[in-house]
Amino acid sequence: MTNRKGGLSKVFDYFCNEDPFAEGLSPCPGCPLELALRLLGKILGSQDLVMTGTPSCSNPVMTGQNVGAWHRLTAYCTLMTGAAANATGLSRQYRRSGQDATVVCFNGDGCAADIGFQALSGAAERGENFIYVCYDNEGYMNTGVQRSGTTPIGAKTATTPVGPKQRGKSTRRKNLPLLMAMHRIPYAATATLSHLEDFAKKLLKAKEKKNEGLAYIHLFAPCPTGWGVPTHQAIEVCRNAVRTNYFPLWEAEKGIFTLTHQVKKPKPIMEYTRLIKKYNHLKEDELERIQEEVDYEYEFLRHLTEFRKCVATKHQTAGE
Amino acid sequence: MIEVRFHGRGGQGSVVASRILANAFVRENKFGSAFPMFGFERRGAPVTAYGRFDDEPVLEKTQIYYPDCLIVLDSSQRDSPRVYEGLKPNGILILNSTMGPKDPHENLALVAMADATRIAVEEIGLPAPNTGMLGVFAAATGWIKLASILAGLEDYFDGSRLEGNRRCVQRGFEETKSMRL
Amino acid sequence: MNAHARLLGCGKKGMLNMEGTEFNKTKIKVITGNSAAAHGAMLCRPEVLALYPITPQTEVVEEISGFYASGELDAEVVEVEGENSAMNIITAASAAGARAFTATSSYGLVYMYDALLQAAGYRVPIVMVNVNRETPGITAVSSGQQDMISTRDSGWIQIITSSCQEILDSIIMAYRLAEDFDIQVPVMVNYDGFYLSYLAEKVEVPCRADVDGFLAPLKDQPQRPILKPGEPMGFGTHGILEGYLELRYKHSTALERAKVKFDEIDKAFERHFGRSYGGQIDTYRTADADMVLVASGSLSGTAQKVIDLKRDQGLKIGLIRLRMFRPFPRERLIETLRGKKAIGVIDRSICFGWNSGPIYVELRALSPEIGYIPMMSFIDGIANMDVSVANIERMVRILQSASEGDSYQKVTWIGMEEE
Structure with a gap:
């Protein structure tokens, strides 16, 4: 990939294709979902791209309804339970009939972490040849902001409200990208929209690795409407999620973890939560609890990245 | 139509025996059907299987209430009244034992026996009396040729197991002890 | 044929x-x-x-x-x-x-x-x-x-x-x-x-x-x-x-x-x-039958045996084997059943809310075309219950008595009848 000149950000170097999406898509103002989809199209190209998705915020964008469509892509719309199974069916038939295809299963966290997790885990175990992108907005946004398995502790949603007896969600989020990496699939990675070059690289890597088995990308995608974020600040929320280690950027190839973006001096979680209304109610002790969660998860991940050394040593020993 | 009821226990091969017999009848240009009735599958549980054999296609797909012949693979059931339920007059008992029933059922006309478990242990190293019992069936009833059963085995076994089971059938046939009542 | x-x-x-x-x-x-x-x-x-x-x-x-x-x-x-x-x-x-x-x-x-x-x-x-x-x-x-x-x-x-x-x-x-x-x-x-x-x-x-x-x-x-x-x-x-x-x-x-x-x-x-199954429905001795049993699945063969038995006894009875349940073979059922005196339907399932068999309920919907004749639902064969020759003979007896004008009960759960 050659660098362009003229002061453009490097992510443009990855835009090898036309944007397959029309102008004026239907997501809410400021929604990073639109950006994510356009990037995906421009980076992966529409030549062999087959998109599949479920009822969600992405659905009207990807499929349109009845007559309209806002893209020039092959798209298959399906149910949340079997999203990964549908991608399996498509990719198997393309493999069998010798058609080049990059099947991308593009779903929200409700599908990936909750109702469609079984099919996703099954596809990972079987080594199906497609890319699964979960855009994580930490809840069921399309149905009006209810909690999901990835809604973090303390977050206020329509089903985890704040009152005298409840203070937002009382349990911690499911660490889905980690769960997927633990399947030791060829490629699992996290990405977000403040670090586009990182996302672009990971998409291309996923496209390559999906020939060996399932490639999974967990895309952190704040929902301005559901979280109470000003429409111009969604990307800022992404950036602060990374800077606070709330959402570290990493990748894992067959269970070998690497941090793709080192945060030298992590900021306190407050720097992230203060931008988001769903955390408005949090008191100091509650913020501390969230900080503990973040610290634990990051430390866990850091230990995983060190595991590489153990494996390397073992292999060397075996070689001797 | 000949109706045969098999009584055994899970692991003895009653179901396979019923199928081999159906296979043998079909090899003689006749018709046969066989099916088992059991609950959850496990070794040691009582198993009942049904076989119907006829010159015409067998239409009934029901259990057998009035058998012409009983094949009892599990000798511990030899005196169980349940086994003899509905047995037709001139009934035949094919029994895996060296010892007949203590008090034979009134409708029994013929009891044919062989120690099919011992034969199986000697020939295939497994206590599976099913194929040996088919040899006894052929010898005692004359309803089916020994050769048809021997030929049918190859749809269910191969290699040394096939050879072993052939010997089981052959020995069951030769070692049959019949007793007219 | x-x-x-x-x-x-x-x-x-x-x-x-x-x-x-x-x-x-x-x-x-x-x-x-x-x-x-x-x-x-x-x-x-x-x-x-x-x-x-x-x-x-x-x-x-x-x-x-x-x-x-x-x-x-x-x-x-x-x-x-x-x-x-x-x-x-x-x-x-x-x-x-x-x-x-x-x-x-x-x-x-x-x-x-x-x-x-x-x-x-x-x-x-x-x-x-x-x-x-x-x-x-x-x-x-x-x-x-x-x-x-x-x-x-x-x-x-x-x-x-x-x-x-x-x-x-x-x-x-x-x-x-x-x-x-x-x-x-x-x-x-x-x-x-x-x-x-x-x-x-x-x-x-x-x-x-x-x-x-x-x-x-x-x-x-x-x-x-x-x-x-x-x-x-x-x-x-x-x-x-x-x-x-x-x-x-x-x-x-x-x-x-x-x-x-x-x-x-x-x-x-x-x-x-060289094999035929009749398409949507398979009929057996229905042409001159007064009574018809409607069955489906594995019990049909047993029912056919019973039809032969009853025919030998002089009963004018036939059998329809339903091969297609959806779409429902309305036209061919009407054609076969029009003018009959009594119909018995054997169901291996239940239409809850109707307390009868589902195929029976569907056939009842054809009454305007078939004619308002005795139509009976027999529920049998669920839960591994064996649909035996004896059971089907019992159904035929009930059917026969209804066809002769006796009062009858619309739904019979075989095995649950009051003695």
């Missing part, structure tokens, strides 16, 4: 032929209903299969896995993690152009319910075997058609078979029906768990050349829409207002067309293989 000479769902006579797996040689085998289903599926050369085991269907997936391992089946076989995924996989594979297959039973069928409705809504021409089993709770590992009945209004075509040969043959016919350009609706081939799934009998396994030949006309029709990379198309995007209304209308009318089409396919099958 001479009804008396006809044997419902039975093959021709033939000797076992044990020579190798030749391309153009029909083989006689003694196999179970499950094995027949696996053979039928394999012979149709499905391209994508999703397999998940459940009693009493397990043998189907085992045998298909065996065909794959031996090289007899050249396909993508997905050992899936549940039935819901199985249905989703074959739906999507079919949308991408594959001939696809799966098999299930009971809770497996119910577990794929959302995907089952989607498959019908997407009009994918897939074929699925459903081995009928009860559904009231986990311990109900027993026979019954309640699983199929629960998916009655899913928009699938539902075929009920009653012998091992018919299972194999019906799967081949099912692909002809599902993939017909005028139909394009998924087909479910049903057979009774336990009483057929584990029953071994003589089956004529057609050779590949014959099955290829029978399915060949499918290649000569216009191409259905297929989802391909690089050819932008949205699949499954309908959902509201006119677009959806039109889709539902077309789906419903396709099912109407499927009835006559199934009769035609049955005739074509007879020309090709």
